[in-house]
Amino acid sequence: MDKTVKAEGRSIDSASPREAQSAAKSASGARAKPPAASRLGVAKTYKLYINGKFPRTESGRYFTVADAKGNIAANMCRASRKDFREAVLAARAAFNGWAGASAYLRGQILYRVAEMLEARAEQFVTELKLMGVDKRAASREVTATIDCLVYYAGWTDKYQQVFSAVNPVASSHFNFSILEPVGVVSVLAGPENALLGFVEAIAPVIAGGNTAIALASEQNPLCAVSFAEVLHSSDVPAGVINILSGYRKELAEQFASHMDVNAIIANGGDASEIKMIQEQAANNIKRVIIRKKPIAPDPYQIIDVQETKTTWHPIGG
Amino acid sequence: MSKATAPHSLNFDTGWAYSPAPESTDHVEIKDQYKLFIGGKFVAPKSGKYFDTINPATEKVLARVAQAGAADVDRAVTAARDAYDTVWSKMKPAERGKYIYRIARIIQERAREFAVIESMDGGKPIREARDVDIPLAAAHFFYYAGWADKLDYAFPCRTPQSLGVAGQIIPWNFPLLMAAWKIAPALACGNTVVLKPAETTPLTALKLAEVIEAADLPPGVVNIVTGDGSTGAAIVNHDDINKIAFTGSTNVGRIIQRALAGTDKKYTLELGGKAANIIFADAAIDQAVEGVVNAIFFNQGHVCCAGSRLLVQESVADEVVAKLKERMQTLIVGDPLDKNTDIGAINSAAQLERINAYLDLGQEEGAEMFQCGGKTPDKGYWCQPTLFTNVAQSHRIVREEIFGPVLAIQTFRTLDEAVAKANNTQYGLSGGIWTDKGAKIFSVGAKMRAGVIWANTFNKFDPTSPFGGYKESGVGREGGMHGLSAYLDLH
Structure with missing residues (x-):
């Protein structure tokens, strides 16, 4: 078993042993003890989510995630830098379409994501419990995630009105400033709140018309990777959100240095990683947003990954 | 290439010449030597070193200016920190605003003096310094003065807080205006400032120090340190600075962004550009040609x-190029202080060398160069307005910022091709669109990845109008309400 996994193994588990066991089965039935019941569970293979498809990592590598009891929860894809580059290509290809979609449509699609998550709430509660979150907290986290999506769905056609401007220039021109998405955004999800933390990190990015490549928390990747299934059934166009699992230490530099990524949002991370990200980001004057701790949803997180475009036109005959 | 059509051709060969129309300089006082402005006083640099600032139109020395070393920068930052802690951050915002209004008013009163010095120190035509640089600089202070006590209204559900000491490094192309862009919002938001003007154009910033003295600003609120790149580096790397604002090249911007890694300093970067000006066949061609001239030959x-x-x-390329060549020949290159001059002196010998290297390179790459052949003064640094045709997207004169009066012309057939070519650059500062169709302006404007779009106009600036780039043209905006956030903590 991987070192990181052991270190992160949680001791508290208020879910009943049976629940935990059945969850373990559903995550990776092959490794759980043979069940007393007659039917053998079918485990899910956790894969990447790139360009609207669920490929395995091109590298063929994996890493193991342990559940709260230290049992193997799943073999996760250990995404490579090439997987990341593929994801950037997909995100870039999806950008014009998504940025050009009407705010109303983006709002409806985000709302649809919320609807799909609501319908699959139990799946995520189970996954959270497997990782050691108690039942009530798991339920709360899932409902908070749904509400976060609804919150940002509502912002898609409002932030522009709040943060744009018509500028009263002194010359005879009509002059206005609007917001446009910065482009392709790479996101490193923090270790807190496997589902809520992940969705809080990416929702404002895509609400504003950007496309994203997100790295799930290394310690706690199950919910983030499963969230791809929700996205996949929600009319989110292929490539708008791409989800990788893997070693943050291995991938963070590429997330920060890639020349066709316009902004990076790093949640968590220690001082040396932050410094590395900021240094690498300078390669292409990437916008860097460091969030040392989780913060509650607000429209300023949409604005963090927007550019202001100012247009002038003469007034007169 | 077709010839310009005869009925429209410009005929200036009338036997009449422009008489010299020199701006007088007798009312302008430039001292022999300038010290550093720190803590409200002019103080000698600890290094004891001074360097010359010259008039690029005559190559004559205008003054000797102090070279600030790391110790001087440290002294300036200490003064700024003291002023921040003891006075400026505690002052009622409305009072802060009134000081900034005073600066605006004094600049207006002394506008002509500033315009003349700007022209002498930087080489720009007096007409531009007089009509653009100085009025806009005053307007910037006037605009941001009014924000000082209204910041809470700019950011819903936030309580804006000042940052502390801002270190600001500005370029040589619009010396006083860039100082205004930097200092005005910083002060309005309650910060104190250490500003470094460019090595080749320090004089109007030092004159601004006199204005700040005359406005009775508390000592240390604004400190002005002159010097070269090493002075800038000392500012960027100083531990007690909370914010860096830089305008200059993308390469230096990259170095600064890297140097700030691992610190908590906020930064805004206004960097290079390679803007595309797109002329569609349905544009008002004569207006567009005037716009192109202003877009590339201004300053x-x-x-x-x-x-x-x-x-x-x-379909209109031949007509546009012919008219452009004809119009270029009417441009007057020469004495910046002459009110008839359209194109002044190149800012420095080093910059002229860079531009000339690109002129050689463009021809080596196979592009066709057109240059007006007028006579230029014997002394000084001059470059005739230049255009290149037959250029490819891969040519370096198309890809790299030349920062001189050099235009690269390409053609396109469809709107999509124009947009693709316009966006095929690492830069994203500005762009131009010339068409009579409103719908096209909106569709092309939305597709161009640039922070400022000029439609049927170009190179317009205003303090209320946010300015700044996409991609490698920088981070953040200056000007307007959007320019405030660069100098505030909004968390």
Whole structure:
């Protein structure tokens, strides 16, 4: 078993042993003890989510995630830098379409994501419990995630009105400033709140018309990777959100240095990683947003990954 | 290439010449030597070193200016920190605003003096310094003065807080205006400032120090340190600075962004550009040609947002190029202090060398160069307005910022091709669109990845109008309400 996994193994588990066991089965039935019941569970293979498809990592590598009891929860894809580059290509290809979609449509699609998550709430509660979150907290986290999506769905056609401007220039021109998405955004999800933390990190990015490549928390990747299934059934166009699992230490530099990524949002991370990200980001004057701790949803997180475009036109005959 | 059509051709060969119309300089006082402005006083640099600032139109020394070393920068930062802690951050915002209004008013009163010095120290035509640089600088202070006590209204559900000491490094193309862009919002938001003007154009910033003295600003609120790149580096690397604002090249911006890694300093970067000016066949061609001239030859092309690439729809390309060549021959290159002059001196010998290297390179790459052949003064640094045709997207004169009066012309057939070419650059500062169709302005404007779009106009600036780039043209905005956030903590 991987070192990181052991270190992160949680001791508290208020879910009943049976629940935990059945969850373990559903995550990776092959490794759980043979069940007393007659039917053998079918485990899910956790894969990447790139360009609207669920490929395995091109590298063929994996890493193991342990559940709260230290049992193997799943073999996760250990995404490579090439997987990341593929994801950037997909995100870039999806950008014009998504940025050009009407705010109303983006709002409806985000709302649809919320609807799909609501319908699959139990799946995520189970996954959270497997990782050691108690039942009530798991339920709360899932409902908070749904509400976060609804919150940002509502912002898609409002932030522009709040943060744009018509500028009263002194010359005879009509002059206005609007917001446009910065482009392709790479996101490193923090270790807190496997589902809520992940969705809080990416929702404002895509609400504003950007496309994203997100790295799930290394310690706690199950919910983030499963969230791809929700996205996949929600009319989110292929490539708008791409989800990788893997070693943050291995991938963070590429997330920060890639020349066709316009902004990076790093949640968590220690001082040396932050410094590395900021240094690498300078390669292409990437916008860097460091969030040392989780913060509650607000429209300023949409604005963090927007550019202001100012247009002038003469007034007169 | 077709000839310009005869009925429209400009005929200036009338036997009449422009008489010299020199701006007088007798009312302007430039001292022999300038010290550093720290803590409200002019103090000698600890290094004891001074350097010359020259008039690029005559190569004559205008003054000797102090070279600030790391110890001087440290002294300036200490003064700024003291002023921040003891006075400026505690002052009622409305009072802060009134000080900034005073600066605006004094600049207006002394506008002509500033314009003349700007022209002498930097080489720009007096007409531009007088009509653009100085009035806009005053307007910037006037605009931001009013924000000082209204910040809470700019950011819903936030309580804006000042940052502390801002270190500001500005370029040589619009010396006083860039100082205003930096200092005005910083002060309005409650910060104190250490500003470094460019090595080749320090004089108007030092004159601004006199204005700040005359406005009775508390000592240390604004400190002005002159010097070269090493002075800038000392500012960037100083531990007690909370915010860095830089305008200059993308390469230096990259170095600064890297140097700030691992610190908590906020930063804004206004960097290079390679703007595309797109002329569609349905544009008002004569207006468009005037716009192109203004886009690339304004301020000798020393403009980060200059329209240095021209994209012309194929069906009107011959007409546009012919008219452009004809119009270029009416441009007067020469004495910046002459009110008839359109194109002044190149800012420095080093910059002229860079531009000339690109002129050679463009021809080596196979592009066709057109240059007006007028006579220029014997002394000084001059570059005739230049355009290149037959250029390819891969040519370095199309890809790299030249920062001189050099235009690269390409053609296109479809709207999509124009947009693709316009966006095929690492820069994204500005762009121009010339068409009579409103719908096209909105569709092309939305597709261009640039922070400022000029439609049927170019190179317009205003303190209320946010300015700044996409991609490698920088981070953040200056000007307007959007320019405030660069100098505030909104968390």
